[in-house]
Amino acid sequence: MRSLREANYWFVILGVPGYFAGVALRAARWRILLSPLRPLAVRRLFPVVVVGYMANNLLPVRLGELVRSYYLGQREGVSKSAALATILVERVVDGVVLLFVLVALSLVLPVTGLVTGVARSMSIPWPLLVSAVVAPFVLVLGVMVFMAYDPPRALALTGLLVKPLPARLKARLLGLAEMFIAGLGVLRYPRRIPLLILLSLLVWLAEGTMYYLVGLSFGLASPLGGLASMAAAMLAVEATSNLGAAFPSSQGSIGPFELFTVATLVVLGVQREAAVAYAVVLHVALLVPVTLLGMLYLWMGKESLVQLVRLGTSGDSIDQPSRAGEAP
Numbered sequence: 001m002r003s004l005r006e007a008n009y010w011f012v013i014l015g016v017p018g019y020f021a022g023v024a025l026r027a028a029r030w031r032i033l034l035s036p037l038r039p040l041a042v043r044r045l046f047p048v049v050v051v052g053y054m055a056n057n058l059l060p061v062r063l064g065e066l067v068r069s070y071y072l073g074q075r076e077g078v079s080k081s082a083a084l085a086t087i088l089v090e091r092v093v094d095g096v097v098l099l100f101v102l103v104a105l106s107l108v109l110p111v112t113g114l115v116t117g118v119a120r121s122m123s124i125p126w127p128l129l130v131s132a133v134v135a136p137f138v139l140v141l142g143v144m145v146f147m148a149y150d151p152p153r154a155l156a157l158t159g160l161l162v163k164p165l166p167a168r169l170k171a172r173l174l175g176l177a178e179m180f181i182a183g184l185g186v187l188r189y190p191r192r193i194p195l196l197i198l199l200s201l202l203v204w205l206a207e208g209t210m211y212y213l214v215g216l217s218f219g220l221a222s223p224l225g226g227l228a229s230m231a232a233a234m235l236a237v238e239a240t241s242n243l244g245a246a247f248p249s250s251q252g253s254i255g256p257f258e259l260f261t262v263a264t265l266v267v268l269g270v271q272r273e274a275a276v277a278y279a280v281v282l283h284v285a286l287l288v289p290v291t292l293l294g295m296l297y298l299w300m301g302k303e304s305l306v307q308l309v310r311l312g313t314s315g316d317s318i319d320q321p322s323r324a325g326e327a328p
Contacts, residue, residue: 211237
């Protein structure tokens with residue numbers, strides 16, 4: 001493919017520090033989400049975030065989220081169920097912020113035409129595409145807020161749902177639900193929400209530097225109308241590709257990510273060949289460095305991904321502390 005041969009890959013290398021700055025900001029944001037459970041330093045959370053992203057890149061249906069919650073519990077003695085709840089909050093905040101980014105971009109880009117164009121290229125009615133992306137975030141956010149602000153009623157409803165089950169399993173699930181609700185504690189502190197949103201914006205801007213620099217490597221400034229216009233276009237690509245790949249699918253969202261990236265670029269005026277080459281190289285740049293660093297962290301800790309997956313998905317171990325001390 002000509003576009004791959006002619007690309008300047010030095011720009012791709014320059015984008016890696018920006019991506020890891022985004023990972024560090026994710027660790028800082030997770031620290032706030034975990035603060036009602038236990039105060040933890042960002043330097044302690046950064047390796048856990050990296051290992052979680054590594055697992056997501058290697059395992060299907062976002063099993064890396066379970067691995068990350070288990071790994072945190074193993075290292076810091078935090079309830080795995082509560083940690084998993086904070087990760088869910090993190091994902092929903094990301095979705096809301098990316099939707100906000102698309103709305104903001106409507107000031108400089110024809111976002112309505114972009115959405116309809118992407119839907120047309122995927123042979124999906126645009127109202128269905130918008131509903132499929134927006135509705136889950138709204139629904140999950142509403143459920144989480146309800147559970148956070150009214151734990152007794154949430155536990156009572158959970159009790160009704162598990163009532164037909166055997167007593168031992170029912171007690172186990174109610175205990176997990178109680179821990180999960182504890183992980184939603186940050187939602188009861190409205191003053192922390194603006195900071196979470198600000199950090200999320202910074203996360204996506206930092207990661208967006210990779211999108212922008214890979215765009216430079218493929219010379220996309222010209223078809224996108226110049227450097228400034230390309231910056232807005234890359235934010236749009238970042239928003240659509242991540243929203244489109246937000247739900248459990250293949251390892252590293254391979255497939256959905258490329259589909260939405262290519263569709264967005266083509267609608268914005270990039271030739272399909274260049275758009276495909278850009279999507280492939282960008283995804284490799286986003287997946288490989290963090291995966292290698294995650295493997296390095298596991299090797300340094302004398303741990304294996306297989307062990308983390310086995311224990312992280314085990315119903316018997318999900319809230320058993322892996323080190324001395326009690327989980328909150």
